[in-house]
Amino acid sequence: MNKQFKKADVVIIGGGVFGCAIAYYYTRNNPGQKIIVLDRNELCNAATSHAAALVTKIRAKKSFIPLSLETYQVVAEMEKILGESMDMKFCGVIHLAASEARLAELKELMAIAEEFNQAAHYISPEEAHQMSPWLKTDEALSIGYMPDEAYCDPYLLGTFFSRCAKLQGAEFIQGLEATNLIMEGNDVLGVHTKEGDIIAGTTIVASGAWAPKFAREAGVSLPMAPTRSQYWITEKNAIFPVNSPIVLLPDAQAYARPEGGSLLFGIRERNSLSVSADVIPSDVNDFSFSPDKGVQDLSEVIDRLARFFPKVYDIGMKYYVAGFSGYTPDNNLSMGIAPGVNHLLMATGCVGAGISVSGGVGLAFAELAAGKENPYDFSAFDLQRFGEVDPFSPEWLERCARARSTKVSG
Incomplete structure (x- = not known):
């Protein structure tokens, strides 16, 4: 030991947003306890800041829903603490179904909204087009609208968590890398850094794309793969009102806001990219996600999107954004207590939903770190649900990439 x-x-x-959220809840619920958050770069500068943030x-x-509901509650709580607005955009969500399969899914989604006491109703194609003038609705079999859904600035959400956590006593150290876990038999005792060892009763890995490497040190096969998420932002145009709703187009495997x-939009490419955590540089901004900024990927699937957004062929693309999300073959989160070792928690595998579920994830891991019961059911996220896997193998990476390519929901 150093x-x-x-x-x-x-x-x-x-x-990132998970680490900052955990620090917030831990300091809120355990005053006087010491928590340290390490980031080798800057807070919320990797996956968090690149998120589309629906x-x-x-x-x-349904296992995601209580986690997202907590995010809404905690945003209001933090706004009171800081005396500032996070400027959440409560614009609502349009769900458009244009096939029998998607129609059945929409009916189920509307029933789920009712089960969780969330506002939802059907709207006409004309109403949907009025809300989102870019949206072509003539193929719609049914359109659902949930008025209380929102999107946010993901960096702002992460920094709200960190600022409130600091006020409550959390320590954040930026520019310092956790190089290795400190292991003594099956016990994780903390982390090594170039400044020396940080000894801790509980270590939480919330390092996103790099998490499989820390898990490997503890002998844990983490069932997730760093998988590229990418989206585009168009030129400005009058057909994109600033207060228009989020639109989910499962028949096109696309979303927009x-x-x-x-208009910011994403669409599942035919061949998603999953890579080994071993090849990702320490600064994700140095990774080449797409040499042509997604042009080839978009060209292969743009016809699907054009069914509902015909002007996509004419509107210029101003920005391309890409980052890593931790994907799994079943598109469920992968997180919880690390099996086979003591004092190690894995807050990982966000499957593109990290911003939305960050409140619930933060609360869950804060409680686990304090030796309390997880307030949520994480059985669907169990780290051993796939059996023994090699998260660095080409076969596993392909399984996770395929899961993103075939995903139809938001």
């Missing part, structure tokens, strides 16, 4: 640099009750590897509550995967007079 020289001791610091000691804490909890140390978190990774200062904070959708109602999903087909307003972005300051432009």
